[in-house]
Amino acid sequence: MRHAETVTFGGSALDRAGEIRSNPEAIGAALKDPDARAILFWRGKPLIATARPAHLARLPLDHPVLADAGDDIILLGREDGAARFAYDLSSWQPEDLDEAALGGFLDPSEQRHPALGEVMAFAELRRVMTWLSPRDAELAATGRAMFSWHRSHGFCAACGHRSDMAQAGWQRVCPACKAAHFPRTDPVVIMLITQGNSVLMGRSPGWPARMYSLLVSFVEPGETLEAAVRREVFEEAGVRVGQVSYLSSQPWPFPASLMFGCAGEALSRDISIDPVEIEDALWVSREDMMEIFAGNHASILPARKGAIAHFLLENWLADRLD
Known part of the structure; x- marks a missing residue:
């Protein structure tokens, strides 16, 4: 099909930087690069700059909001040679959160972190996916899928021990039996x-x-x-x-x-x-x-x-x- 890769979440040709995932020195250097950026998620919702045209937010790695992020980060890839890392802010609790509005067939709610003002919001990806460029959509889909996998596969399927994130987020390794686990699709x-x-x-x-x-x-x-x-x-x-x-x-x-x-x-x-x-x-x-x-x-x-x-x-x- 000639138009196959024009489907949403496809066709952006993201450089996934797979060759450095197992290289701690290279990951460390990427984290120190001033051009590296953070892509944030809250309960699977990507952070969107909501002013039209809306786009996936990319924040510097020293942004104050990252104080609320978890310790585990995921290397999504590179843009123009600089790394893009996914951070999870799911431990942050918005004020007056309406839990009933979350997780429905189409979640219309948006969550705004006080460190980000009114111009950015965490929004359900299914609602905003058509607003995004192919590159933004691929980054958002990848980060959402990866954090979902880590949340549901935190324990070793072989022995039941708590596993650890490895390979810049693209693997989990059991410290007890040494079994390696990879993202599920x-x-x-x-x-x-x-x-x-x-x-x-x-x-x-x-x-x-x-x-x-x-x-x-x-x-x-x-x-x-x-x-x-x-x-x-x-x-x-x-x-x-x-x-x-x-x-x-x-x-x-x-x-x-x-x-x-x-x-x-x-x-x-x-x-x-x-x-x-x-x-x-x-x-x-x-x-x-x-x-x-x-x-x-x-x-x-x-x-x-x-x-x-x-x-x-x-x-x-x-x-x-x-």
Whole structure:
């Protein structure tokens, strides 16, 4: 697919500086570089400079706000030869924090640290991802995914001992049994299933009213992407799929997925949903999808802008899947 890497979180060609992760001297020098910058996160939310055009904030490493950061930092990569480090401020407690507003399908809340004023805020990445440049989006997605992995994998899976961060944040090592652990990414297929002039759309329980999207599935052990597409479409919608092809991928750090966008040709239009898996499924014509994208459809909303489902459907409508 010619436009594959224009998907959100893709295509910025970030220099990840992998060759210095295991070199403490090089990391120390990078931390002393006056051009190095800190990228901050609070409970997975990146710090955004909110004045339009909004962008990912980059702070000098001697900024006072870093006094509230945890000790563990992660080397995200380099920009123009200078390092970019991720810092976690999750231990900071904002005043009048509304916990109920956090972690929902779309968290609209913003948290502002007193050392940063009103021009910067921690914001939910899914809400602001389309505001960001490709480079800002990749840095934000990487930092969010890495801190999420460290929070959920703090203990050795081999012996249960508390593990330590290593490799500039890209590894955890158990001091007891010496086992090494690496960041986890879960493969997920998302399927653009078509038959003639129509595409198969589904809806999960608990989604906002009128929201439909492409079907998705985790890839099971021992399974190819193609097999996962055929299995899940049949399990969820009762539709048999023939030829399957790869289109594009998207890192999706909510919390740790790599979405593989695939096209599939349905062998029939008969739908029989599994109500445990999905709430509804239906065929949508190209003409109706154009109305949906224009916001004119009475019963279906467009897929979330910035997500690979929206990207694939947009390219399908524009006949740009080759």
